[in-house]
Amino acid sequence: MSTLFVYAIVGIGLFSIGLYALIMQKHLLRKLLAINIMGSGVFLLFVSLSMRSVTGVLTDPVPSAMVITGIVVAISATALALGLMIKIARKSAKAELCNLDQE
């Protein structure tokens, strides 16, 4: 196995760690960070696999462009989530999701 896939495996590792933290952590900021880590994992995997180009041909630019799009989307989502989180913290005095629907 070559070193080519190391980054991709690390990407999946980040994705898995993020998923674990997203499920286990209570605090909303941590959940947001977990989502962002998952996102970074996906982006890492996406760009790193484009290095598998045939010698003589440059790296595939399409994944890089898609990742830039993905990053902007991730920033937007994070900003909205932060705004929402602060609002929740102000309404309920803690930045966690309470179980409202469990009667």
Next chain:
Amino acid sequence: MTRFFVVIVVSLLFIGVSYAILSLPQQAQGLSQAVYTEMGKSGVSNPVTAVLMNFRAYDTLLEMAVLFVALIGVYSLSYIKKEANLRLQSSVLQRLGGILVPFLLLLSVYLLWVGAHASGGAFQAGSMVSASAILMFLSGWKFSLFPQHTFVRLLLSLSLIVFLFIAILTLYMSKELLLLPVKEASYFIFILEAAATVSIGITLFNLFVAIFSQQKEKK
């Protein structure tokens, strides 16, 4: 118990996807061949910019829309106080801001320009613009970039407006959405990128202020 279960599921996911990745061939072209044969018609020499602004410009249009919706969403959650007490009191910051801001703005123009043939582009330049605006704002400079003014609202939506305008123009000229004519493509891309830089910069700045001011109000 939950922890155990989650660990099992997550590690199964990790193993499964890793196995799939490792079974990929060592060499693959992806779309690089297609991109490099059409590069000449794209108007720029940086392949990433060519994909972002020409081959897949429609994705970029939607991406700008996502950023815009996030901004409006944050606005709908909070109301920006015009004169919130957000300034940091520090003479060092003021001095440093005076030196850094012109430099940062220059750097953002450079990043925008260099994007045509090397790494760089609208998003990087826009982040620079927003960084300098945040620096100015925090060090207490008197300026207003808030959506109460129609002019600022225009600037915020500038990139979408330009995108839509070019979309309509290309539809009128060629019946295909965003078909940039080969000769003028570089001008179109530059206009799009410049507008995107302005909008991204001011949008990110406004997102920062909207979230930041909400936090301060809590006290």
Next chain:
Amino acid sequence: MIEVFLILLPFFGGILSFIIPKFNKVIGLGTFVLTLFFVFGLGLQLLDKGSYYHFIGGWDAPLGINLYVDGLSLVMLGLTSVMGLSLSIYAKKYFICKQSLWFWTIWLFMIAGLNALFLSQDIFNFYVTLELIGLSSVALTALSDTKEALTGAMRYLLITLLGSLFYLLGVALLYHGFGSVDIVILSKKIESIPVAWAALGLMSIGLLLKSALFPFHFWLPLAHSSAPAPISAILSAVIIKASLYIQLRLWSSLFIPLGADLYFEVLFAFFGSLAVIWGSIKALVQTRLKMLIAYSTVAQVGYLFIAFSLALGGISIAWSALVYLILSHALAKSAMFLVAGNLLHFHGHDRIIDLDRIAQRLPLSTTAFALAGVSIIGLPLSGGFIGKWFLLEASITKSNWVITCTILLGGLLATGYVFKVLGFTFTKTAFSQETKNISLSMELIPLSLAIMAIALGFFATPLFSLMEIGNPFFIIRVQP
């Protein structure tokens, strides 16, 4: 060329209403009327020419992004624009000034995102549109500004982001495995290698999270019930179907050749049936009207996936059942949510026990609820009846008696919860309640939506021929 205006127009309207907030209602309504006209134009063109592609930027598929219009996308676009226009008329009266300042911009962008999604043919483009829709629906859910709504919105945001990331990981694997993100090209290149299977799993998890199939339904009731009424309506009617639509597209061209349909047939049937039973029972025991309607959505999603499972099993009539269930559920459920919004406005609460002679005081709303209920239960002559009839026929053809029984049982339970509400509309409460006036248009919109849900039952044949344009489910037909 008409199809791109369905995307550009709402964007344009949204920006205009952001720059000139004074006229945002006029701009919003005007945009929706125009969009509806363009959908008509698109329908005529489609009948004339048949399905076709639009190459964005003049680049063809592997490099550029293609739009594709066929009968299925036309039906979904039509549904979106009809819902958009009627909910806008309702929302014009529903929102107070402070909320409506930003409402129209987000709302129009969301519709643009939906239209873009239904036209797209590119799996990465699907991701961007999904995020556009997700973020705008979260922002709209949070507009009601109560603690429930904020919590619901946050949970919805986390789930929708998680779903998108799973989906994006699948996109990355497919791209690196087969070198394209265009569905048509992928369908020619795809073969049964581990990457394709991993992508299938990841994308399915992501999209099922978003369409709230049974084990993943936990976020739906709170978000859908605490959002403002028109938003609840669009969330239940169109948004959850958007991710289902992507799954339809992916399965009908990519995943069926993989031979994965056998496992997913069982999976969808199992969880779909559980969703029908669980959602209906939960709906029966709810004390608040909007919660009841939201759980009914959980059950209806179950029906959609039962239809999906039968369709994967190679029974072509199930595809028609699926689309018909999508349409009739969208119209009926949105009518129900709008009636619930009226009651919430009228009494200031939505406790089912204290409905207090609504039947006499708001007869139009009660009629709308009853008609919508008829379609949800699937009583004869309604749109829901046609959908369920085809579903039953498909399950009997397949001689899958468990599914047949589930469908029938679900119908019985639905009768239970609809009549539970209707029963309390006639009773009088011991204490007197203060009431507020409701404008006529807020009553007429749910009524007309409910009437449309019933009327769907009479236009089955033309609708089916419209759906068949371009033969969206072609792979199924080829199989013996």
